[in-house]
Amino acid sequence: MLGTRRTGRNFLFVPGPTNVPDRVLRAMHVAMEDHRSSDFPKLTMPLYEGLKKILKTRTGQVVIFPASGTGAWEAALTNSLSPGDKVLAPRFGQFSHLWSELARRHGLEVINQDEEWGTGAHPEKIEQALRADMNHEIKAVLIVHNETATGVTSDIAAVRRAMDEAKHPALLFVDGVSSIGSIDFRFDDWGVDFAITGSQKGLMLPAGLGIVCISEKARGKMAGAACRKAYFDLGDQIKANATGYFPYTPSLPLLYGLREALLILDEEGLENVIARHHHLAEGARAAVKAWGLTTCAKEPKWYSDTVTAIMVPAGFNGADVIDRAYKRYNLALGAGLSQVAGKLFRIGHLGDLNELMLLGAIAGAEMAMNDVGIDVELGSGVGAAQAQFRASTKAKVEKVAAE
Ligand code: PLP
Numbered sequence: 207m208l209g210t211r212r213t214g215r216n217f218l219f220v221p222g223p224t225n226v227p228d229r230v231l232r233a234m235h236v237a238m239e240d241h242r243s244s245d246f247p248k249l250t251m252p253l254y255e256g257l258k259k260i261l262k263t264r265t266g267q268v269v270i271f272p273a274s275g276t277g278a279w280e281a282a283l284t285n286s287l288s289p290g291d292k293v294l295a296p297r298f299g300q301f302s303h304l305w306s307e308l309a310r311r312h313g314l315e316v317i318n319q320d321e322e323w324g325t326g327a328h329p330e331k332i333e334q335a336l337r338a339d340m341n342h343e344i345k346a347v348l349i350v351h352n353e354t355a356t357g358v359t360s361d362i363a364a365v366r367r368a369m370d371e372a373k374h375p376a377l378l379f380v381d382g383v384s385s386i387g388s389i390d391f392r393f394d395d396w397g398v399d400f401a402i403t404g405s406q407k408g409l410m411l412p413a414g415l416g417i418v419c420i421s422e423k424a425r426g427k428m429a430g431a432a433c434r435k436a437y438f439d440l441g442d443q444i445k446a447n448a449t450g451y452f453p454y455t456p457s458l459p460l461l462y463g464l465r466e467a468l469l470i471l472d473e474e475g476l477e478n479v480i481a482r483h484h485h486l487a488e489g490a491r492a493a494v495k496a497w498g499l500t501t502c503a504k505e506p507k508w509y510s511d512t513v514t515a516i517m518v519p520a521g522f523n524g525a526d527v528i529d530r531a532y533k534r535y536n537l538a539l540g541a542g543l544s545q546v547a548g549k550l551f552r553i554g555h556l557g558d559l560n561e562l563m564l565l566g567a568i569a570g571a572e573m574a575m576n577d578v579g580i581d582v583e584l585g586s587g588v589g590a591a592q593a594q595f596r597a598s599t600k601a602k603v604e605k606v607a608a609e
Contacts, residue, residue, distance in 0.1 A: 216537075227470060234412075234462055236458060247449065260471065271418070272415065273414075274404050278403065281435070285428050290314075292314070292315045296318070296326070296360075298322065299358065300544045306348070312433050325508055327361075336376065355543045356546065362392075379398075386408055387410075388557070390480050398419075404416055404417065405460060411467055489594045490564065490591065493588070499519070502546065513552050517549060524541070530578055531571060537566075
């Protein structure tokens with residue numbers, strides 16, 4: 207029988223779940239223990255402090271649910287809003303769409319600002335909508351910081367400025383699922399009221415933790431929120447967390463993994479982590495240019511440092527590239543979702559990643575494209591990314607020498 211085993215490591219380049227570092231895998235390999243023991247808070251308490259560092263907050267309160275990012279979306283909405291409340295939600299990709307739909311299912315009145323996919327939130331339009339809302343019926347603004355479906359990052363600082371300019375009291379909810387821990391995120395400076403993330407992207411863990419950070423202002427809204435919740439009641443969590451415990455059984459391996467992942471991020475230094483993601487993303491973008499292709503992100507101001515969505519030429523199907531890459535090269539690329547299904551494929555470049563790993567994915571993507579008949583020159587993307595890495599490293603060395 208012909209062997210069907212795929213040899214070597216799978217090159218995991220979907221934009222989450224990301225590679226779990228071996229150190230984290232080892233840290234998760236633990237025997238179960240009593241989550242009500244007197245020792246347990248020694249594990250949990252530092253996790254909140256570690257996450258606050260990643261979120262850049264002093265006053266935010268972090269809650270960790272056994273859930274994924276979607277659960278964290280739901281927790282944030284239902285604990286601060288009531289059915290019939292209006293929320294303003296720019297929509298420009300599959301994740302901003304799904305969050306809006308989740309809000310609708312909880313009885314919220316969602317006002318979507320539909321933007322072209324490949325662009326992001328427009329602060330000036332947000333300001334306009336808030337200025338027009340004289341009676342302050344809009345209770346929240348929902349922004350996906352990094353739209354993973356299209357590889358677009360929105361400017362949250364500018365959204366906050368727009369809200370302040372409009373002198374509007376709405377809460378600012380930010381989905382940082384594919385940005386937090388990889389792209390600069392400033393909970394306090396940007397006046398974020400709810401930040402939402404999951405464990406399987408920048409935090410380099412398996413999926414299974416839904417993380418919410420809550421501002422003081424948002425905590426003040428919780429008592430009056432009439433949306434229904436039980437499992438996702440932030441009040442239950444906050445009460446139990448105060449002494450280092452959970453209202454129900456937590457996932458021990460994930461908590462041990464989180465402890466190790468936070469240590470790894472701290473060892474590299476958060477600013478270095480952010481700079482590394484930018485450096486790698488620049489390499490991916492150089493490859494796309496060398497292939498003669500375009501990113502879904504329409505302009506450099508929308509470029510994401512965690513995921514690059516690459517448009518395939520007319521007449522080709524992105525799904526064929528992905529399938530070829532997987533079956534022939536053991537490389538997992540991200541699919542086009544919904545509106546952009548078949549029109550693009552995505553390279554996730556976030557988490558535990560270095561230049562050579564990304565060059566492997568770029569090599570595999572160009573081989574897969576070539577195999578399905580797309581006219582890209584073999585080696586062109588790899589060469590361009592290498593040159594980009596070389597140039598930006600040289601510039602960095604010169605800058606340090608000049609200082
Ligand atoms: N928001 C964004 C930006 C995402 O990329 C994802 C998942 O990829 C989600 C939300 C949903 O998170 P989860 O799949 O962890 O529920």
